Amino acid sequence: MNSIPNPLEDLTLGELRQRTSLKWRTYPEDVLPLWVAEMDVRLAEPVARVLTHAVARGDTGYPYGTAYAEALAAFAERRWRWSGVDPARTALVPDVMLGIVEVLRLVTEPGSTVVINTPVYPPFFAFVEHSGRKVHTASLNDAGRVDLDALEEAFRAARAQGEQVAYLISNPHNPTGVVHTRAELEGIAALARTYGVRVVADEIHSPLILPGAEFTPYLSVAGGEDAFAVVSASKAWNLAGLKAALVVAGPEAAADLRRLPEEVGHGPSHLGILAHTAALKEGERWLDALIGGLAANRDLLRSLLAEHLPDVGFRAPEGTYLAWLDCRRLSAHYSDGEASPGVVSDLAGPARFFLDHARVALSSGHVFGEGGAGHVRLNYATSSSILTEAVARMGAAVARSEHASGPR
Known part of the structure; x- marks a missing residue:
């Protein structure tokens, strides 16, 4: 039996904000960063x-x-x-x-x-x-x-x-x-x-x-x-x-x-x-503990999306810690910008909407090339509390936008 605790639950948001790497320094402190492929974990022992x-x-x-x-x-x-x-x-x-x-x-x-x-x-x-x-x-x-x-x-x-x-x-x-x-x-x-x-x-x-x-x-x-x-x-x-x-x-x-x-x-x-x-x-025992945590977060993400963002399409990933979310049914809340695939700094469409209105940073789907527009990539290698807060914010942003725009 693996006695190593879930590595994803070991760091607080305050501790993570002390990091100086790309994930935690690109955006202001009120933004929850679930974008670039860095995990919110300590090093394996x-x-x-x-x-x-x-x-x-x-x-x-x-x-x-x-x-x-x-x-x-x-x-x-x-x-x-x-x-x-x-x-x-x-x-x-x-x-x-x-x-x-x-x-x-x-x-x-x-x-x-x-x-x-x-x-x-x-x-x-x-x-x-x-x-x-x-x-x-x-x-x-x-x-x-x-x-x-x-x-x-x-x-x-x-x-x-x-x-x-x-x-x-x-x-x-x-x-x-x-x-x-x-x-x-x-x-x-x-x-x-x-x-x-x-x-x-x-x-x-x-x-x-x-x-x-x-x-x-x-x-x-x-x-x-x-x-x-x-x-x-x-x-x-x-x-x-x-x-x-x-x-x-x-x-x-x-x-x-x-x-x-x-x-x-x-x-x-x-x-x-x-x-x-x-x-x-x-490091395999640590890896096994991590994979257990990622599997739990994958299930949590599924339930959070069903609760807060039921119009977002989600196909559970089989590997990685990256979720590819189809936000095209939310298109009334955003407009896709013009940008070239591969330009990872560009934000458009739902990623721009969620950054501006939910203060959650995601990877913009259009930079992944054909088939990416209207999607976002979400990195769920974080704590369950951060993941829960992020998706709740995203859902609230959509709800506010719908309320402001009135019946459709």
Whole structure:
């Protein structure tokens, strides 16, 4: 039995407001921030311990060794019954998105096309385009899952534009919280083989699988042997400020990975590597307690929305700590602005309404690309009291707006 208390209930609002990170400093103090992917938790004890000891020793030099990759390999075998992480086929990178860019540079040339599913994590647009590649989108289906027919059409169209095509998949998917099934991933792998598309899987949320779902590493499926995964402990253990991630190559992609420039590995922090390694090696009991808390908050969010915002559509996420809320039935209360996908600082539509009228900060759906307008992404990795207060505020704001506008 896990004796670790729910990590999400360990910090008060006052303690959280003392933080100096992006989540808690972007907006004024009267705003409840449920937007960027930071969790309201303390560090897991094994992570805090290894960092404290390193600082006490002055062990703050350059990173060394393969302990991080070995910890990931052992974690994958324990957690997912997958023995496919070979430390010899891994490379250290500063973080997941920079790792993705470096992999895209290995398998495509400037001007090549990268297919992504929308709505999707906004930096997918910016990082791909800033690396000199073109984005081609394939919309998710109405259930927020990969539409294989739409994906095939995107692969076909992308190949018609040039010789090199890559596909960047979010596994699990951000923002819908979908955990792709093995059958879905095998369908994707078959299409990628047919059309000669190289797959890069962003698996940063892979440890955050909620009860009722099962994570399948993309590299574990038949046909995925020439793909790459980019992984990190940062989301599951709240380590975004401690930079370190790993690129994992499938057996047929090992030669490509060997072409990764040596200087890329200079970016990760030694303290970051120590923290991520400790999380994967010794942090599973804490992770299990966190997942229990997230599952409870997912259920709480469902009931809060039913009580305060019954017109908001909600499909319970299978993974991550992100909820994708369909606010299109509230459109009388807001207007969608014009903005480009991927510009994460832009607020429009319901996110702007809830910030202005409820003092709750959410991620604006339109920045996630096609299919995102009229939606918001809500981060429920917080205490039950903060989550309850936030949704109550949102409901009250809608009620006030309806009262002010009169009968419709």
